[in-house]
Amino acid sequence: LIIDQTEAMTTIDVNTGAYVGHRTLEETIYKTNLEAAQAIARQLRLRNLGGIIIIDFIDMEDEEHKRQVMRTLERALERDHARTSICEISSLGLVEMTRKRIRESLGQQLCEPCPVCSGRGRVKSVETVCLEVFREIMRSSRQFEASKLLVVASPGVVDRILDEQSTTVAELEELIGKTIRFQREDQYEQEQFDVVLL
Known part of the structure; x- marks a missing residue:
């Protein structure tokens, strides 16, 4: 998982990395997305991430696989004390969701804005x-x-x-x-x- 938090939203990108444990690519993608759905719910709680969250799952062709991934994500989020709202996977493979902010995210608690770039991540040339x-x-x-x-x-x-x-x-x-x-x-x-x- 690649988790990127900005002022506007949090984006989560799922990729297979070097994982090729299953016989077919579609099966590998499906299993990876299932594991990612559970890991995402856990990371949202651990990092106290809130607001708008966009999840970029790996594209799946099989509609049943998409439904199973969404069910897995929904079940994993049931243990979350923060209120969440999830939209279905879009045609681009994106899931839009919101999670109520309970307190500052872990990144905000542990870090402060860069004194040079004020948190932009870039400075003028x-x-x-x-x-x-x-x-x-x-x-x-x-x-x-x-x-x-x-x-x-x-x-x-x-x-x-x-x-x-x-x-x-x-x-x-x-x-x-x-x-x-x-x-x-x-x-x-x-x-x-x-x-x-x-």
Whole structure:
């Protein structure tokens, strides 16, 4: 099982891995989905997962197999104290269900959002931050009176600007009629910068 929890929903992906214990592929898929249905119910309880949950079972051709997997999931969820609601398997092999949130999920209890990306799982590239710096320089130069601007940013961003964007900086200085200086700040994360008026 691959369980992925986001703000909007929890997705659970079922795959066979290296399991090929039965003679036919259809039988292997059926047995895997049956075992997964029981494991999913257990993991929902153990991890305190709630809200919208999408389960992606391995596609099954046999309608009876689909019914048996759904019955197994429903029976396994009967032991759950949280209220659940389940929809039938869709044509894409997806099961939509909801589970009442009783308390924070295990992931929320044990972890906190990443201070760098605020839980997004990604940070802006150096190139993107450089463009944001240039936009902020333009905005600040139009809004405020100052003869010089100081950009304080992470070493990676400052180095990229001075090494690869020096022509852009010179053109920007000419356009706004102000001197632009750059200062590396080791404590800044990649996305963090300030434009200071001097």
